[in-house]
Each structure stands twice: as C-alpha cells, then as structure tokens.
Amino acid sequence: MSNWGATNTENETFQYCFPNNNLSCTKNVKPGFEYIIVYIFISTISVFTVFLNLLVIISISHFKQLHTPTNVLIFSLAVADLIVGLILMPVQGIKLIEPCWFFGEIFCSIFPFIFYVVVTASLGNLIIISVDRYIAVNDPLRYASRVNINRAVFSIVANWVFSFVYSLFILYDSLLYPEKNYTCIGECILVIKLGYIITDVLVTLVTPCCLIITLYLKICIVAKKQAKHINSLTDKKAKSEKKAARTLGIIVMVYLLCWIPYYIAALTVGQDTGDSFVINIMYWILCMNSCMNPLIYAMFYKWFRISAKYILTLKIFKPSSEYFNLFMEEK
Incomplete structure (x- = not known):
C-alpha cells in the first residue's frame, strides 16, 4: 500500500x-505562495548571473582589444561563475526549498564535488587577479615583460587543477562511499569531518584573505604615492591607479561578506553540512558572490558597457566587428 x-x-x-x-x-x-516567491527569486538570480557572465565571456572572446592577460584571468573567473549560475544556483536553491533530493544518488555524490571545484576555482581566480593588479600598479614599467597571455593561461590551468585535486581531497570519503550521503530515498547530505572543515577554513578563507588584504593594502600605498607624482603630468594615469585600488577594495569586502558567514556556520552547526537549513543559506550566499563578480570586474569599466551594447544590438555579427574600438569613448 x-x-x-x-x-x-x-x-x-x-x-x-x-x-x-x-x-x-x-x-x-x-504553503504554495512560499514556493512561488522563492522559486521566482532563485530563477531571477540564476538567469541574471548567467546573463552577466555570458556578456563578459563573449566580450573577451570576441573583441581583439580585450585579449590581454588581465582579461584572460577575468574570462576564467566568468567561466567559473557561469557554471555557478547555470548549475549550482538552481540546484542549491531547490535544496533550500525542497527537503527532498530528486536528482538521483549519483548526482548526490557529484554535486558537492562540482560545487567545491567551481567555488574554489572562482576564489583562486580572485587571488590571481589580485596579484596581477598588484604587479601592474607596483611595477608598471616591467609589467609587460613579467605578465603575458601564456603565463596567464598557465596560472589558470594550475588554478583549476589545484581546485580539482583539493576538492577530491576534501570530499574523498563522500565520493568513495556514496551510501553515506543518504539514510532514506530522497535524502542527500554531505558529512565532512571536522578536521577537513578546519583545513578548508585555512585553505579557502584564512590564507586567501591574508593574501588579498595584504595585496590590497600595498596597492593602496603604491597608488597613493604614484598619484602624487603623476598628478602634475596627467590625471588619467592617477585615476587609473585609484580605480584599480578601489575595485580591489570592493573585491575584498564582497569576498569577506560572502565567505565568512559560511565558515562561521560550518564550524558552529557541526559536521553534518548537508541537511542544515542554515548551511544551505550560507551556500546560497557563496553562490551570490558569482553574481557580484561580473559587476565588480566588468560593469565598473566603460569598455564592458560598450561591448555589451554591441552584443545586445547584434553588431558583433557585422564584418570585422572583432576589431571595434572599445576605448574610443574613454577620457
């Protein structure tokens, strides 16, 4: 029966x-209205995240002027954030609403692995971009010789490989013994040992936070010193340095706001991180960082607004559109 x-x-x-x-x-x-409101919110944020990151990816891929080491790093960040919006946000949002897991036992084991790989890779991209900006501000004369597209690609590959290996290390037990992920049909939980949680805090919070904040402070100091000497010659360069410092400052703030609440909850709630409403909320906040990244790294710059206009008006299909000048309106 x-x-x-x-x-x-x-x-x-x-x-x-x-x-x-x-x-x-x-x-x-x-109640039905709770489902409707939350589903609308999740769908809107997911579509918005995918849309913004697609604009970044298409812009950097299509326009020749954007083929620079820095933009290659931003491209990698946008790819990671696109996966978050396309896969992780919808599934994590459904987990927040639905107490049942309807995606099968195999995906129950694979989903946390995808989550860790993509989120860790996104974090790694933030660090690499911070290093790139530090070199550009601290040693602008030798930047072109120290940073090139080949080195940027190598750092991206190394970042993704590290994210894959690190996630495999953290989730080894969950992947090797998938039966631990459920006690009844329709359940999907992730149990991580306390030692692994502490390791994760050190690797993906403490160390990156120290690196990014240290680089940011150095950029602020160097940019301030350079601005005093450059102001007498040109305001354009000074504004560029200030923009780099300000942008990285916003990165630090958003990064801390998205990551610290998750680790506080993970250490407070306990080892069972898959069946907790609080942890699922924290996961969702982490995903929201992927929606903020394209706003921080791209929409603050005029070249992105110009390229987005070309894309949305379908001008990229015109002959030689990849050679359009995206910086002609900048002052």
Missing part, C-alpha cells in the same frame, strides 16, 4: 518524497 502523507499531533502535514517507495523520506508541506 502506498503512503501519500501523514499528520502529526501539531496538525503539520507531511508527505513522502516518493509515495510509491516504502523507503522514501518524508517532507513537511509548505
């Missing part, structure tokens, strides 16, 4: 995730 639902003493209605399966988990039935 199939069990479709049950009611407890507090008149809360529960349904089975898979009514025709006796091993199915149960779920609490929520």
Whole structure:
C-alpha cells in the first residue's frame, strides 16, 4: 500500500518524497505562495548571473582589444561563475526549498564535488587577479615583460587543477562511499569531518584573505604615492591607479561578506553540512558572490558597457566587428 502523507499531533502535514517507495523520506508541506516567491527569486538570480557572465565571456572572446592577460584571468573567473549560475544556483536553491533530493544518488555524490571545484576555482581566480593588479600598479614599467597571455593561461590551468585535486581531497570519503550521503530515498547530505572543515577554513578563507588584504593594502600605498607624482603630468594615469585600488577594495569586502558567514556556520552547526537549513543559506550566499563578480570586474569599466551594447544590438555579427574600438569613448 502506498503512503501519500501523514499528520502529526501539531496538525503539520507531511508527505513522502516518493509515495510509491516504502523507503522514501518524508517532507513537511509548505504553503504554495512560499514556493512561488522563492522559486521566482532563485530563477531571477540564476538567469541574471548567467546573463552577466555570458556578456563578459563573449566580450573577451570576441573583441581583439580585450585579449590581454588581465582579461584572460577575468574570462576564467566568468567561466567559473557561469557554471555557478547555470548549475549550482538552481540546484542549491531547490535544496533550500525542497527537503527532498530528486536528482538521483549519483548526482548526490557529484554535486558537492562540482560545487567545491567551481567555488574554489572562482576564489583562486580572485587571488590571481589580485596579484596581477598588484604587479601592474607596483611595477608598471616591467609589467609587460613579467605578465603575458601564456603565463596567464598557465596560472589558470594550475588554478583549476589545484581546485580539482583539493576538492577530491576534501570530499574523498563522500565520493568513495556514496551510501553515506543518504539514510532514506530522497535524502542527500554531505558529512565532512571536522578536521577537513578546519583545513578548508585555512585553505579557502584564512590564507586567501591574508593574501588579498595584504595585496590590497600595498596597492593602496603604491597608488597613493604614484598619484602624487603623476598628478602634475596627467590625471588619467592617477585615476587609473585609484580605480584599480578601489575595485580591489570592493573585491575584498564582497569576498569577506560572502565567505565568512559560511565558515562561521560550518564550524558552529557541526559536521553534518548537508541537511542544515542554515548551511544551505550560507551556500546560497557563496553562490551570490558569482553574481557580484561580473559587476565588480566588468560593469565598473566603460569598455564592458560598450561591448555589451554591441552584443545586445547584434553588431558583433557585422564584418570585422572583432576589431571595434572599445576605448574610443574613454577620457
């Protein structure tokens, strides 16, 4: 006999995730308007994240003027953030709404791995871009000889390889023993040992935070000194240095706001990080960082607004459109 639902003493209605399966988990039935509001929010943020990062990817890929080492790094960041908006945001959003897992046992094991790889790679891209900006501000005369596209590509590959290996290390038990990810049909939890959580805090919070903040402070100091000497010659260069410092400062702030709450929750809630509403909220905040990145790295610059206009008006399909001048309107 199939069990479709049950009611407890507090008149809360529960349904089975898979009514025709006796091993199915149960779920609490929520009002319909809650589902609608949250689904609309998740869909909007996901589409917005994919749209913004696609604009960045198409812009850097299509226009020859944007084929620089810095933009190659931004391209890698946009790819990671695109995956977040395309895959991680919708699934993590559904986990936030639905207590049941409807994506199967295999994807239950693979999804956390994809999550860790992409989010770690995104963080690595932030660090590499910070280093690139530091070299550009601190040693502008030798920047072209120290930083080129080949080295940028190498750093990107190394970053993604590290993210893959690191995520495999952190989630080794979960991938090797997938049966630990559920106790009934329709459940998907991620259990990480406390030692791994502490390691993750050191690798993806403490160390990157120290690096980025240190680089930011040095950029501010150098940019301020350079601005005093350059102001008498040209305001354009001084403004460029100030923009680099200001942009990186926003990066630091958004990075801290998105990552610190997650690790506080992970260390406070405990080892079971997959079945906690608080942890799922923190995961979602991490994903939101991928929506902010294209705004920080691209929309602050006029070349992005110009390239986006060309893309949205379909002018990129014109002959030789890849050679359009994106900096002609800059002053």
